Amino acid sequence: MILLQLNDISKSFDGEDIFTDVNFEVKTGERIGVVGRNGAGKSTLMKIIAGVENYDSGQISKIKNLTMSYLTQQMTLNSEATVFEEMSKPFEHIKKIENLIYDEYDKGYILNWLVANSNEFDMEPLILTLRPNASYKNFKPSESDTFIYCLNGEVSLQLGNQVYKACKEDVLYFKAKDKHRLYNETDKEVKVLIVATASYL
Structure with missing residues (x-):
């Protein structure tokens, strides 16, 4: 089953194309990695898929009730907390259990x-x-x-x-x-x- 499909997605910044005519699909059970040089637009593409950033043209199709999560590369940390305390925060729900x-x-x-x-x-x-x-x-x-x-x-x-x-x-x-x-x-x-x-x- 196709969960997510990108058709002819293009994105530019200040008149310069970041990428054009991107096409791919994600099917049930697939694990996909995006590889490319720095500045190729990998993070921008992930933001577009997650709905965090807009795109210039093309179409994105998703199945009904599909949920997605996005972890930003720029994290805001509490400087008063230790590294262990910050890294433990994503697991707080497990501690509650x-x-x-x-x-x-x-x-x-x-x-x-x-x-x-x-x-x-x-x-x-x-x-x-x-x-x-x-x-x-x-x-x-x-x-x-x-x-x-x-x-x-x-x-x-x-x-x-x-x-x-x-x-x-x-x-x-x-x-x-x-x-x-x-x-x-x-x-x-x-x-x-x-x-x-x-x-x-």
């Missing part, structure tokens, strides 16, 4: 929040992974409503003096008015989706 994971697998479990700061809201969705033969913390009675959907394995819920089990695609729903805990008494890892009206940390 890491902050949503509470990894205590050596203690038997991993908590993965699906929404940042969700424990500040009325509903808290998260995924709980339980190691084989592991147990998660004991909860005191509360007014929380809890919905549990078993993604993998078999999870056990002790609610007061009663024990309930859920296998893959089973659902547990309960009001946490008694002491309760989730545990895995099998030799396989368990993963459940939890939506609760109180923090599960």
Whole structure:
């Protein structure tokens, strides 16, 4: 599939042609490099494709909903930041994702929040992974409503003096008015989706 097509693109500056009649296309899965001497117009061509700079003549065609990104060669840096701090900025979204994971697998479990700061809201969705033969913390009675959907394995819920089990695609729903805990008494890892009206940390 053709994602992007340039037909007879020309660009000049102060009456001098930078390039004329440029034609090429980009298809799905292709990786293309533009090679040329300094001043040949490589950066200008990239700016035109990205929509950052205008061109004099020709036509550019793109498929619907195509998104493009452009990284400028001239970067504005905060002089008060270290090189490491500046180079880390593009990866801040990854750090946020890491902050949503509470990894205590050596203690038997991993908590993965699906929404940042969700424990500040009325509903808290998260995924709980339980190691084989592991147990998660004991909860005191509360007014929380809890919905549990078993993604993998078999999870056990002790609610007061009663024990309930859920296998893959089973659902547990309960009001946490008694002491309760989730545990895995099998030799396989368990993963459940939890939506609760109180923090599960």
